[in-house]
Amino acid sequence: MSARVVPYYCPYCGEEDLRPYEADPDSDVEIRGGWHCADCTRVFAVKYHGMAAAQIIAPPPSTAGPGPE
Numbered sequence: 433m434s435a436r437v438v439p440y441y442c443p444y445c446g447e448e449d450l451r452p453y454e455a456d457p458d459s460d461v462e463i464r465g466g467w468h469c470a471d472c473t474r475v476f477a478v479k480y481h482g483m484a485a486a487q488i489i490a491p492p493p494s495t496a497g498p499g500p501e
């Protein structure tokens with residue numbers, strides 16, 4: 433299993449020119465597994481939070497049928 437999955441699109445501008453980003457060793461910024469978007473120059477990381485079950489959404493109340501008269 434790969435430790436790093438490649439994002440295909442920048443989540444901010446939607447462009448595809450993404451490259452792995454490693455912060456300058458002298459920088460105060462600590463980014464692990466970061467990506468740099470060459471188009472909008474943003475640096476971001478993708479984080480896995482876990483799995484969740486799909487929400488059950490109740491249908492809207494029906495307006496058809498017998499109503500008060």
Ligand SMILES: [Zn+2]
Binds near residue numbers: 443446447469473474
């Ligand atoms: Zn971008």
